[in-house]
Amino acid sequence: MKLVFVTQEVDPASPVLGATVAKLRALAARVDEVVVLADRAVPEALPENCRVHLFRSRWKGGRGLRFEAALARELRPRPAAVVAHMCPIYAVLAAPVARPLGVRVLLWFTHWKASRLLRLAERASTAVATVEPRSFPLPSAKVHAIGHGINVAEFHCADRSSRNGFQLLSLARTSPAKGLETVVRGVALVPHVHLVQHGPSLTEEERRHRGELESLVAELGVGDRVEIGDPVPRGAVPALLGGADALVNNMRAGATDKAVYEAAAACLPVLASNPALDGFLPDGMRFERDDPETLAVRLRELARADRAALGRELRARVEREHSVENWADRIVELARG
DSSP: OEEEEEEEEEOTTOTTTTTHHHHHHHHHTTSSEEEEEEEEEOGGGSOTTEEEEEOOOSSHHHHHHHHHHHHHHHTSSOOSEEEEESOHHHHHHHHHHHGGGTOEEEEEOOOSOOOHHHHHHHHHOSEEEESSGGGSSSOOTTEEEOOOOBOGGGOOOOOOTTOOSEEEEEEOOSOGGGOHHHHHHHHHTOTTEEEEEEOOOOSHHHHHHHHHHHHHHHHHTOTTTEEEOOOOOGGGHHHHHHTOSEEEEOOOSSOOOHHHHHHHHTTOOEEEOOGGGTTTSOGGGBOOTTOHHHHHHHHHHHHHSOHHHHHHHHHHHHHHHSBHHHHHHHHHHHHHO
8 A cells, every 4th residue: 555645844953843653653564555745854864665755945825836746656556545634725636637547535633723725625535634523623423533643652751759849841832722721820839849841832823923912921920930932943852851740731622742652651740731632641630721720729639649641641542542553553443445
């Protein structure tokens, strides 16, 4: 079986898309060949049965033309499917040339925003894969919940029993959608908690919001307990998770952040507000999104709980429902139809 996989970036060090490499490796272990079409790639990060075509261009139209040319070359011999990773435009562009040949178009997407482009991509795709039904923002009979695809072997259960204080970690872009203001206000209510936030600021809105968060930290007088840090390379994430006592995630309803499942794979308790996580996290690990007081209550409760036992149970759930092996198996099933 041959698969064509389209993504923005293939780089294990990428703070945003580094986990895609593990997904590609898992797919490559299950099929004869994976052809990767990407804007940027580190080819040596992939197995021998992966080939890479770059469609990078200085202008948007050129990028589209190069993408279409690369895809057309790979439709002979015919692949089982084209997998569009996170960007709906890839499914929209691929469908008119792939589907008439009997090539399935699979869209992998998990986000809260239901754009016009996403609606077009849903109609153009043969099937849509996502983490769980609520992590795709449109009603559709094409949706298949296949888990998040976490490389569990990348994460280990650290011994946190001898630590003093309570180190809370956040891994998120400084986007208003991540709800970091509520997190900062909640931490300010619990004096023994220290928060470190790491994540990129990729857009003007995110850079502006980072400044707003830094101003809030100063206004609340918690500069000694709250750090708004920079993004970290993908390879640094396991150590960060190992050095924390809990992860906090306040992403708006809809998409379920990968960081939640990676923390769970590291046996790290997670506090989150997203309703779509109610089947994954127990009640005591969930709080109301715009309510710092609820978060503060959960922080105090977690400080007294058996966090090691909670962490082990979360890791077991990731292994059962969200491993990259399970994810790749389901993608291959969808490709076969």
